[in-house]
Amino acid sequence: MTVSFVLPEVTPVETINWAEIPSPAFVLDESRLRRNLALISQVQRESGAQIIVAFKGFAMWSTFGLLREYGITGATASSLNEARLAYEEMKGEVHVYAPAYSDEDFPRILELADHLVFNSFTQWVRFRPQVEAARAAGRTVHVGIRVNHEYGEVDTDLYNPAGPFSRLGVTRREFREDLLEGVDGLHFHSLCENDSSTLERTLVAFEEKFGEFLPRMKWVNFGGGHLMTRAGYDLDRLIRVVRDFKARHNLHVILEPGSAFGWQTGWLVSSVLDVVHNVKDAAVLDVSVSAHMPDVLEMPYRPRILGAGDPPEQGQHREDDGTLAASGHPYIVGGTTCLAGDVIGEYIFAQELQPGDRVVFDDMIHYTMVKTTFFNGVKHPDIGILHVDGNYERVRAFGYEEFKAKLS
Ligand SMILES: Cc1ncc(COP(=O)(O)O)c(C=O)c1O
Numbered sequence: 001m002t003v004s005f006v007l008p009e010v011t012p013v014e015t016i017n018w019a020e021i022p023s024p025a026f027v028l029d030e031s032r033l034r035r036n037l038a039l040i041s042q043v044q045r046e047s048g049a050q051i052i053v054a055f056k057g058f059a060m061w062s063t064f065g066l067l068r069e070y071g072i073t074g075a076t077a078s079s080l081n082e083a084r085l086a087y088e089e090m091k092g093e094v095h096v097y098a099p100a101y102s103d104e105d106f107p108r109i110l111e112l113a114d115h116l117v118f119n120s121f122t123q124w125v126r127f128r129p130q131v132e133a134a135r136a137a138g139r140t141v142h143v144g145i146r147v148n149h150e151y152g153e154v155d156t157d158l159y160n161p162a163g164p165f166s167r168l169g170v171t172r173r174e175f176r177e178d179l180l181e182g183v184d185g186l187h188f189h190s191l192c193e194n195d196s197s198t199l200e201r202t203l204v205a206f207e208e209k210f211g212e213f214l215p216r217m218k219w220v221n222f223g224g225g226h227l228m229t230r231a232g233y234d235l236d237r238l239i240r241v242v243r244d245f246k247a248r249h250n251l252h253v254i255l256e257p258g259s260a261f262g263w264q265t266g267w268l269v270s271s272v273l274d275v276v277h278n279v280k281d282a283a284v285l286d287v288s289v290s291a292h293m294p295d296v297l298e299m300p301y302r303p304r305i306l307g308a309g310d311p312p313e314q315g316q317h318r319e320d321d322g323t324l325a326a327s328g329h330p331y332i333v334g335g336t337t338c339l340a341g342d343v344i345g346e347y348i349f350a351q352e353l354q355p356g357d358r359v360v361f362d363d364m365i366h367y368t369m370v371k372t373t374f375f376n377g378v379k380h381p382d383i384g385i386l387h388v389d390g391n392y393e394r395v396r397a398f399g400y401e402e403f404k405a406k407l408s
Pocket of ligand 1: 054056057076097189191192193223224225226256257258259260
């Protein structure tokens with residue numbers, strides 16, 4: 001089986017006038033989001049899985065109308081705040097999972113949630129009376145248990161929920177079959193930017209450990225980490241794996257990716273404030289690595305800068321398209337906080353950098369604006385949308401009031 005995907009064209013990067021976009025700004029490109037959504041909605045149709053968006057990775061709520069246009073009607077929330085955002089702005093199914101719910105938040109979460117996933121049987125037992133009372137009052141509340149099949153292919157410990165002593169999910173050893181009354185689903189999450197071959201192997205481990213409980217369930221949530229919008233991702237395999245699982249167990253399957261929605265859908269536009277010299281040139285930008293793109297330091301990874309290349313390799317350097325270039329201007333690229341490590345590293349630019357020049361970081365939509373801080377009180381980038389007609393819309397600007405509101 002080969003499914004052909006015909007996806008809409010995207011706005012060529014060369015046609016974008018960066019100087020017209022006020023800096024700093026997270027800029028979502030509507031054409032690129034539409035392309036991802038077209039792909040995700042086709043996977044949803046072909047596989048029969050329900051695909052919901054994980055707010056922890058992508059929660060740009062001004063785009064939720066677009067998501068609904070493509071049949072994405074549900075969201076998964078990790079907290080009361082995200083659940084409320086899902087209810088108020090997605091206006092679809094609200095799924096909630098958190099490593100633990102507090103007594104204070106739970107009653108409100110229960111009011112908002114259609115699907116509630118518990119990370120442990122102790123939490124399920126603690127909150128079961130409230131769930132039962134809601135059901136007795138006529139509410140449909142699906143309850144799932146997050147399980148840990150202890151199989152992971154994630155190299156970075158920071159992102160591996162299936163690693164040793166993980167607090168995320170119930171292992172087979174701790175699983176309480178006697179407490180399954182009222183539970184109608186299982187949830188696992190152990191992928192991170194993986195391909196569908198990882199999902200296929202993961203399902204073997206999941207079914208080996210928890211397959212015996214599946215006849216008692218109505219649904220299984222395969223978590224996130226399915227990077228289906230990345231070029232080269234094996235979509236046919238994903239569709240086949242989901243279909244086969246559904247056929248084997250006759251269950252409703254849910255996928256809850258975050259990254260796949262925002263993957264390659266926009267940029268962080270910044271500008272140079274100053275260039276300082278200490279043996280090497282360093283460009284100080286009006287954004288912060290630590291405050292605005294923290295995964296660069298946490299993961300860590302090196303983002304691509306449009307039009308800039310990597311540092312010299314044996315006397316030569318590569319442009320961003322991989323070709324070897326004869327010359328260029330090296331700069332250490334860093335942010336505007338006082339943190340010494342608020343730095344990405346060295347890049348080679350075609351021209352010398354001057355104050356006011358734009359420096360555009362690629363692929364800065366997922367896990368960026370959901371994680372930003374006001375560290376040092378630095379200016380928070382705007383959030384904007386580059387529409388398909390070429391118009392730029394500044395959707396949100398942040399000022400002193402937002403900074404002050406986080407403190408007291
Ligand atoms: C429980 C759960 N679901 C979904 C996701 C979304 O994963 P991703 O953005 O990698 O698709 C995560 C990410 O950490 C998660 O922990």
